[in-house]
Amino acid sequence: MKLVIIGGFLGSGKTTLLAGLITGLLSWGTRDLVILENEVGEVSVDGPYLRSRGLNVRELYSGCVCCQLAGDLVTTLSELKETLRPRCVFLEASGVARLENILEVLDKYSRDVEGTLVISLADSERLDLLLETVTPLVHSQLKAADIVVLNKIDTLDGTALEERLNTLRGINPGAEVLPVSALKGDNLENLTERVGAWL
């Protein structure tokens, strides 16, 4: 069982991206996927639609991210492996989650995950503001990523886009940085291909 973690600050478009990504993977015939949502406050993934396509969508409640998420996640993954035997679980992490904490706990305690792919979203419109005001959180989310997605690129012109891509490459030189508009579907196929190949 593999795990894809989708992280990123509140409002960065995680849910839209996840829905687009899953739809793409399903259209390619990828099956046995489970979605775990930890962001109950935002717009929910279209559960009924995805369920009708054979997906399981579950909510992972955690009152206080620091205390409970990671431990619950390990237990939930173990249950999922036993009951549903999915090929891959997609976790939409809370917008204030520190991804490295989740990875650390998975590394220490989970025997059920064969591989983890972390996709972090950066919001084109708010990137500068967030880097200026909630620097540590945004840095930690971006640094933990294997793929950094610069989302909402439809709001940027060419120069601004290049500037932001460079900023992201500077923060996490080891990650692939992909410009995407999850809402309009721009370049989403590229991301779907990467994830599909990894699966």
Next chain:
Amino acid sequence: MKEVKLHPRDTMTAEERLRAVINLQVPDRVPVSPLIYYFAARYAGINNAELYDPAKFNKALDRVFYDLGPWDIHYYINAYHRELISFFVPMKVLEPGFELPPNSIRQFLEEEIMKEEDYQWIMRVSKLTPRYALYRLFMERWIPRIWEHVGEGWRSYAFMWPRLISAGLRWRLEFERWKRRGVAIMYACPTEAAFDNFSMARGMLKFVEDLRKRQEEIAQAADALVESFVYSFKMVSMITGVKRADLCLHRSSNDFISPETFRKLSLPSLKKLVERFAALGVPTVLHCDGNWDLNLEALRELPAGKAIMQCDGSTNIFKAKEIVGDRICIMGDVPADLLALGSPSEVDEYCHRLIEEVGKGGGFILASGCELAPNAKPENVKVMMESVVKYGYYQDRAAEQARKIA
């Protein structure tokens, strides 16, 4: 009241022990204090929604205490009325048994409860009614926005008052019950610090904009509320009979803001408030969620021997001891994942290390890192409680030291 010793070798009561560690002195042994809520439900075999029933909550907690305890310090306060939680966390909330399945965990929602004009409102009202500004902020602005059924203006007061009084009196009775069995009470009532209140009530998306555009207003409004924080504490303390304050700092850690922002916008009002409490002889429990490694140096500005820093497993607690341990009592930090997924021997080893290193020279409370995970293994919780008896007596450690020297 009759003095109750929790363990046969104890030479202090739990209250004496707690006071000693806050004063950075060496007690007879390291005290232990778990923060228990959802774990009690799971352990007692009831669902999380049933914890709103005072009889069931207390019965569940008692069962944990007698099976896995004892512990020295009672920490958790049950709001009993869901609307009262808003005084502690001013956010919309989904509750088990209401909006969520009965065995879920409470979820807070990032929505705009505090409007941008509230900063000015706070400053204006603080000038007119300095003692009541905080209370009025909740009653007149935030609570009606969080709970539609509560209503605005006098309706909000009429709705909340009976619930506040009944909960306050129940807390007092519960505290007396804990004291009779020899357990100290940590604080009078949980409260969120001003900066953190603003961050939660504005919602992160709005608050990050404020951090860029409204820094002065944030700082001034936080400062303006100090007087009413003190007065509110006095009122609650009078009802509950406990002279220790609590300030939760859910949004001041380095997980959210930089150390520079902490120093500039969060620390000034926090410091002022801790100093005001200290002048009244009231120590403050700082519930420091998240990673505080880069804020530790700044915490040295708080008055010595007047505060507890509670770490949740994210801060490097050993570094905290090194940097502020000579000024602030350190509390923590057996991590939730260790208690839920680790083995008893791993828990024992970690608690031993905490007691040896962070407990060195006193000024330490062994505790769960924030709330005890609902899925913590009971055998791990028991090991944590027993570790203070096994390794925590200071005279044993002194004897061991002497033996080593000899």
